Amino acid sequence: METFELILFLLTAVIASSILDKFLPPLSLPLVQIALGAALALAVPTPLEWGIDPELLLILFIAPLHFNESRHVDSGALWKNRWGIASLSVGLVFAIVAACGATLHALLPAVPLAAACALGGAMGSTDAVAVTALTHDRRFGRRHEALLKGEALFNDVTGTVVFQCCLTILATGSFSLLHAGEEFALDLFGGFFGGLIMGLLAWGLLQVLRRTGLDNPTLHVMLELLLPFVIYLAAKSLHIGAVIAVVASGLMLSLLPQRHTAATARTKLQAQSVWTTLEFVLNGIIFVVLGMQLPRLLEPAAEGSLGDPATLLGVVVVLTLVLEGVRFLWLLAMDVRAAIARGDGVRSCFAREALRGTLAMALAGAKGGITLSLMLTLTASAALSAAGRATLVSIASGMIVLTLVLADFAVPALTPSKRSAKRTRDRVDAEIDLTLGVIASIEADAHLTGAVKGAAVDAVDEPATVIVMHRYAEMLEDLAPAASPAAAARARAEVARVRGLYDQLDGIARRAARWDEGEGDMEGEESPAAPSLSDQFHQMRETHDAVEDVQAQALVRELQLIKAMVADDSIDAAHAKDLRNDVYIQQLVLD
Template sequence: MDTFTLILCVLAAVVLSSFLSRFLPKISTPLVQIALGVLATYLPFFPDTELDPELFMVLFIAPLLYLEAHEIDKSALFKSLKISLSLAIGLAIATMVAVGFTVHTFWPAIPLAAAFALGAALGPTDAVAVSSLGKEAALTQRQLSVLKGESLFNDASGIVGFQFSILAAVTGVFSFGEAAGEFVVSFIGGTLFGLAVGLVVNWLFETIRSLGWETTTTRILMELFLPFLLYLAAEDIAHVSGILAVVACGLLIRFDHTGIGPNVARTNIVSSSVWAVLSFSLNGAVFILLGMLLPDAMSRSWEDPGVSNPMLISVILLVALVVIAMRFLWVAAVLRVTKDQRTGRRRRMTPERWRSAAVMTFGGPKGTITLSLMLTIPFFTAADDLFPMRDELIFIASGVIIVTLLLANFLLPLIAPNRGTDDSHEITEITIDVLRRTVEELTQRITPENRRAVLMVIDSYTKRITRLKQRIGGVDPHGFEQLQIDALYWEKDFIKERLAALRAQPSPDDHERDLGIEACERMLDQIMD
């Protein structure tokens, strides 16, 4: 019963946060949700919360990363893939090393291996927080693509580095070769596993659709189960990175962009609505839980008389400074060595490019992955001794999470103010006009021979125009959805009239008449399903 009560309370807090965010426009929704989570821990009817990191990964992170990978702009991602992978792997490893040596030097009571574990946990950025940054600040499409790409791939490097650091701290033994090999197997194996599953799923869904077996219920249920089953299969059966498998599969999935017809369109509408509700609920629940876990995670160290509170605050600020400085220097170096796509030459660091480096620095806050990893630190070592400074490490990680989220919320809008003067709006409008003219030209070239093929091409262009309009706010999603529903009703009325005419009028060819009636009845079944 306590679990059910907790679920209801978390969902209620998510709903409340959506209302509060309207009245607090300067504070990002994740921070509002974290604050609600902290307040919830002091309410008497809120049950105690204990996070199972493995359950957290499969229940929250897997579906959110799948959806993020599926909806990301693929062309923009691949254009910035080198930079994203550099941040996801190179910067994550560099951060682990820098934080490890800094913490161990400043506070020798923390073993070097444990300090490396802290640095590894602080490597991954929070994909959920990154996805909301574009609403708070004027980030360019390239900056968003780099940040989202990094958040999709850096979990694996952080998790593998953390696991080997903890293993070294617990056993006192560390093998660099074994750690490197494990990372390569986990990274490449997870990617290949996700791609293979993506190919199979595309074929399966398209085959089911071609056979006429697809219904709205089965399609949505199968799609919702996919990221959960994929993550569990990758981790427990293939023993590779479940996170990367989910991301790779999400990037490859395309079955919802194929096929035409009212049934497919209606199913896509319902699927989008279901995923939108699920995404907002899971996003909110992640930060509500983060807020609920922070007080307990930090109070044990803060209230420990044997630990200096000024020392804790100093280490938090020092680690946050190291993480931010490492990220800024790494991003600036990558921008400096990256060649221009048009000229093929490296560009000098202008003030605008330094500002871009600062934007991508503060646009990578830490979050739930970091805290969930830190909470998996064991209580005892292999020698049955208490794990050294466990509570203090969790306290430091929690403090850095808060610092980076606050900087992303308040400093990022100052560096990249959202004034609504982005040229991408005008570029998008020009693109829409070109696509619309293309549709008009295609419509004029329809013949009985090419009608089906041309209509499929026109349908794809129409979907592109709709997505672009939604991006610039040119389409009211509720109005558009209502129009599509009205169109289904119009189609239903037309088919009913056609069916009545076929039944009322005698035909010289009874077989053709029966086929027409059967086709109309099937179409009505699909619409009414």
């Protein structure tokens, strides 16, 4: 019962954070969830107050989120930037380990160098959940975005192996480069190729089920949800990199051929809806859990049992600056190399906009769940004293919070949002022209579709047409603020005209309702015989069917108008693709 209450508690916290996010626009949702989790941990005692199993954190949250992200990542962009991703996933992690380890040992000599490097190894792992949240609405550029996502998917192995090797050195005082190399190769290459094989087997299973007629949307979605957990546990039993195996299997499933039929489209749409909901819940829970752990992990530092709190805070700040500085210099060096390869010259990398983009990318590599799960394993290490373990965990927790805060406030200031980049004035004007054309086509087709007669709507020939026109008018109202003055004026004039028709229809319905209640007309007109309840339901059903018919025809007209606008260069191919995808989704919903 206690576990069930905890699950309900976490789900409630996620919902509450989503509501609070609407009232706290400067803060991103992950930061709101961390703050809410910390506040709840201080106010309400929960089982998480005494800690969480790091392995449970990985399998319940990291595995499915990595799996879903890898299935939808641009595999072509990953392959194109494979050497850059390898540089970030291996070379940068070692640079962070050396820089953070040496700095921490210099600031706090009581912390052994191996333990300080273990902290650096944990800090080498970028949080894929936080990166996804940042890149979802920020425009980093195609190359930088591919590098960020690839780094977040693949650098966990390097950080984990370095962390474990440092703990081994701390416990035994010896280090075997051969053994460390074998462990790294087994985790990285074993996990990658093992994941590819398991992804191929999963694809084969889905194909067999489809060909035998056993596949259906519900079964397909359930298998997809089960796959990351099965693959993670299978990889752990084979002693290969479990997280990398999950990522590789997701990439394999995205690359293998899929049938494209109406049935598979519906299955894909249903699966996407389920994964979107699950991703929101898991993302929310992992940040709430992270927030709930922070008071427990930071309490010794705040109380002063680990020394002067101001000194410890200074250490956190210095280490975070070192971490971000190393990332920035490494990324700048990569940009210089890429510019030389393109023949652009080194000077282009030091232009103001280029430096802003590089700095934004450096700060976007926030730390989170993987780092926390690694640091929590220190509680089982006998090589460190209790005070030493508490010091390292408190420093790591402070750095996690600080990197998330920097990413939350600095990245939006350095990079434009994708929404604002896409929502240019020319694109908005084109969408207004398209919507006006759809409304005109709906009105022109009124004599062919949507005719409904009845006691409540006799005075309006085409109520279904007016209802659908009003839906498109609402789109115009949303577009008008971002449009040019001329386009906005056309949009607002059409909104006013359609709203007048809709209000007329609404007024007729209200008069009919008063007649049904026996009030009669205000001018003394006698009310007609009230229709029976079955007649009213019949009229409602007919109106609903007519609205769907008009909406379906309007979507067909919209596709035709998009094609015509591409032909006369009113919109580009990318914009047309986005508009067509929106229409296809609406058509699937109607079906």
